[in-house]
Amino acid sequence: MSRKGTYELVLRRAEDYRKASRQGRSEILDSLERDTGYDRKTLIRLMKKARLEPERLRNVIGGKAKSLGHDARGRPRKYPPVIGDILWDIRENYSPRSSPLLLCSYIRKNMDKLVQAKVIPPDPEVKGYLMDISPSTVYRLLSHRERIGWPWLVIPRGKGGRRRKRFPYAVDVQREPGPGNVQADTAEHCGGNHAGNFGRTLTIVDLEVGWVLLSATLGASARDFKEMISRSFQRYPVRIKSLQIDGGPEFANSILEEYAKQRGIELLSSRPYHKNDQAHVEERQLHVVRSFVGRDRIDTQAEIEVLGWLYRNLELLLNLFTPRLMAKAIVETETGRRKRIYDEPKTPLERLLPYLPEDKAGELVELRDSLNPVFLMKEINRARKTLYELMREKGSRVGTLPLARCGSKKH
Secondary structure, eight states, X not given: OOHHHHHHHXXXXXXXXXXXXXXXXXXXXXXXXXXXXXXXXXXXXXXXHHHHOHHHHHHHHTTSOSOSSSOSSOXXXXXXXXXXXXXXXXXXXXXXXXXXXXXXXXXXXXXXXHHHTXXXXXXXXHHHHHHHOOHHHHHHHHHOGGGTTOXXXXXXXXXXXXXXXXXXXXXXXXXXXXXXXXXXXXXXXXXXXXXXXXXXXXXXXXXXXXXXXEEEEESOOHHHHHHHHHHHHHHSSSOOOXXXXXXXXXXXXXXXXXXXXXXXXXXXXXXXXXXXXXXXXXXXXXXXXXXXXXXXXXXXXXXXXXXXXXXHHHHHIIIXXXXXXXXXXXXXXXXXXXXXXXXXXXXXXXXXXXXXXXXXXXXXXXXHHHOOHHHHHHHHHXXXXXXXXXHHHTTOOXXXXXXXXXXXXXX
């Protein structure tokens, strides 16, 4: 049924709806749902309109108004499209925070520097718009991309991001065999307080061999994460074939998408509300990142440098010396229970060697032979102790050092 036909039917039934009992109203709404195809909440709203402002519905039927929300002219636009373009550019490329409130504050505090860098044109009118704009308007401009013709946009609201929809779900894709298919995720070191800048750990795990790559950064700009991912991939001796991400804005942005396209990396997405889609990397977030670093706040460059020192040694310890089990099959027992069959414990290096050329494999074997896991663990503990002392000196909420174990049963 057309919109005008629906409004006519609502106007005819409005008086009966007003006088009806609760059961009678439910029956009227059921009938209208079947006849019009509109959902129940919309019909309730239209019934209220028909009771309070029937002339507005009649104007729509007669062609005198385009919608129930505005008159025929519509609300005039206050901000020109160029403001939306500038906001998008700053949010995507030059701001460490994407919150509308923090984005407004960032622009106002750094207006002169943004103009000097030619991110904002030196037009007094444009600068006035950006100084006066409210966070709610920023959110509305960024989220309603179709009003100003943007190609795509990510606004983190709730779980998952909209750009995630552009990437195929990993469970629906048959990946190429062998190493090079990785999962990535981030861990925040905010100590329960998301104000200001704080450290973030990037964890990347190869699904085939279990190779782990760890990096840390201060802030959350898209360019910082792209550079960190690029440096991590350069440390890995195998070509990256696919990258599985979640819907976070640090991953779901045009910068990483362009980087992956240039290097022939297939971007895959985990499904919303399915944490097990990222099971491999989520496991490392717990028994590697949280076990060795903890959950206290890290928000200074000195702490990030110590964290990088810790991760460099931790990567070597996990990849060259720490064996792990991997399930090779799932079988059903005589009682009907599902049982995993594991292979022999091997280090990620041992699993990776058959896929490497001889020269690269020889380099990694020599590196392993030149190192001692005992000394690596001592170096890791020194880094952890230094990190703990830095957090204690600045008055951060810290408890005891987190318990770190590399030899848990299934990792």
